[in-house]
Amino acid sequence: MMGPINQKDSSLPWDTRMRFDRNKNTILVIDDELGPRESLRILFKGIYNVITAEDGEKGIKIFKENKDIIDAIILDLKMPKKSGIETLEEIRKIDEKVPVIILTGYGDMETAKKAIHLGTLEFMSKPFNVDEMEEIVKRAVNKRKAILESEKLKEELTLLNSRLNERIAQMEKLATIGQLSSEIIHEVNNLLTVIHGYTQLLLQEISGENISSKYLLTIESEIKRCKNIARSILEIAKSKPEARPMKDVCLNEIIRKIIEFLEISNIAKGIKFSLSLENDLPMIKGEPNHLHQAILNILINSIQAMNKRGEISVRTEKAKGKVLLIIKDTGKGIPQDIIDKITEPFFTTKEEGAGLGLSIASRIIKNHNGELKIFSKIGEGTEFKIYFPVSTLNMN
Missing domain, CATH: 3.30.565.10 (Histidine kinase-like ATPase, C-terminal domain)
Incomplete structure (x- = not known):
């Protein structure tokens, strides 16, 4: 399915509002030089959706608004306005795990250490090797896929664990009730037997079809039903339920x-x-x-x-x-x-x-x-x- 990334913000570069294939992975290229941006866009045309930004500020804005669809970032280390390290720091505040590939022509060792500390996946020097770049981006996209699947599984596991804990708590309550049920039901059953006996005596004293007789017959019927229920609960409590036809x-x-x-x-x-x-x-x-x-x-x-x-x-x-x-x-x-x-x-x-x-x-x-x-x-x-x-x- 084809659709726009962000049509609402007309301040974004023209190529961030292009139509793209939602079935393909998406990479964001942040580089102040037009040459590398265009080279990467052409290289990955038909393989990935490619969004480009000419400086760190625009790159951060694009990533913030489209972070759910961006699977990897190719970032130039040396840029005016906002450096690659500063841009990477802002990106990490938005998403700690999105794979980032650093692209630079003359980065020093100290800058490289900072980039590694901020979770950089790979370093690529300019001019880059096409085959090597394809392999690294493929690896980055696969890593992103694995991260997202892992997070999804973690969420599902957390939900299942929560449901299991609820079920365990429920079973513990039922177990507590089960320990007491036999004694309680025995007492209730004894009381019902006494009430039933007195009801039968009253029925013998009352003759004819009158309201009192009707009420007592209803009471007797309900007592019998209560006794049957009590017997059923006792059967369950004994873990030897009789098959009720x-x-x-x-x-x-x-x-x-x-x-x-x-x-x-x-x-x-x-x-x-x-x-x-x-x-x-x-x-x-x-x-x-x-x-x-x-x-x-x-x-x-x-x-x-x-x-x-x-x-x-x-x-x-x-x-x-x-x-x-x-x-x-x-x-x-x-x-x-x-x-x-x-x-x-x-x-x-x-x-x-x-x-x-x-x-x-x-x-x-x-x-x-x-x-x-x-x-x-x-x-x-x-x-x-x-x-x-x-x-x-x-x-x-």
């Missing part, structure tokens, strides 16, 4: 139960729910308690985001061989810079909460070969799209 599940049925529970509880007080569930929704393969937990966690997250005011719409539909669940709230929204982090364990923006709700939901969805996509806009709310593969029963 997947079965055909009606997603609409799970959603209705969750919404019914939320509507009669204080959790969703002040929240309006809007349901649009597709009638002929295919079955999905899953573990009902886990799916219930995942969807409930997402809904609770939406409820908390709205501070008990607003609307949550829940919709299901068929989507190209998959079942799609869409949960949309009218909450405050999630900033784009953290939206990729909200499903990480222990990440939370709330003053209260462990930051595990969406993490658990995300993990459950993945375990069901599902996919969770999150879209959000500040001041407008958040949309969760969950895709589940349909059961093979539907396919047959």
Whole structure:
């Protein structure tokens, strides 16, 4: 692709505004003599893009404005206005690693030492040998390429290292939780057993279809589900998880139960729910308690985001061989810079909460070969799209 180096600055020499090939390497020639500048431009025509400057000041300006595309510099040591050493010092302030080839006719030893100290790649005397110059410039360009690749790899390695450290920190947190989980869950399970027992006694005392009976049945159902979840966590803590059988599940049925529970509880007080569930929704393969937990966690997250005011719409539909669940709230929204982090364990923006709700939901969805996509806009709310593969029963 051809394009201008710098068309905005008309004060630059005519040959710095020439059209050049972006697929070729670029060299900058800084020399007060026209002869060497033209010789080098002709020598490397068709091989490299050549930019020339007749003094140090212009050379520095050109390099500063085009440093990202200049791969090597050929610099005359003896020049009026600003000497080659002074020019080299300024270039090194801009870029410490760009290869520089010194070109001189009568440089002394002291000047040569300064140039070497400033990171000069090679010295060439005037008049230069064409073959030698070609070889040195080729070496300089290759060195620049190696430097840039090395820096890129270093950046990638730093990024990977940072991600690895984050992952290690995350795993350490999970390990700490894992050490405590068995004891905690045993205690919770014992409490649930007691509550379950009293609930069953109350159900025996209440006769007929009334509101109290309905509430108690809901409580009993939720206690059973909590006990199942507690058992699952204990299985994981023991590192001997029992294979939980997947079965055909009606997603609409799970959603209705969750919404019914939320509507009669204080959790969703002040929240309006809007349901649009597709009638002929295919079955999905899953573990009902886990799916219930995942969807409930997402809904609770939406409820908390709205501070008990607003609307949550829940919709299901068929989507190209998959079942799609869409949960949309009218909450405050999630900033784009953290939206990729909200499903990480222990990440939370709330003053209260462990930051595990969406993490658990995300993990459950993945375990069901599902996919969770999150879209959000500040001041407008958040949309969760969950895709589940349909059961093979539907396919047959």
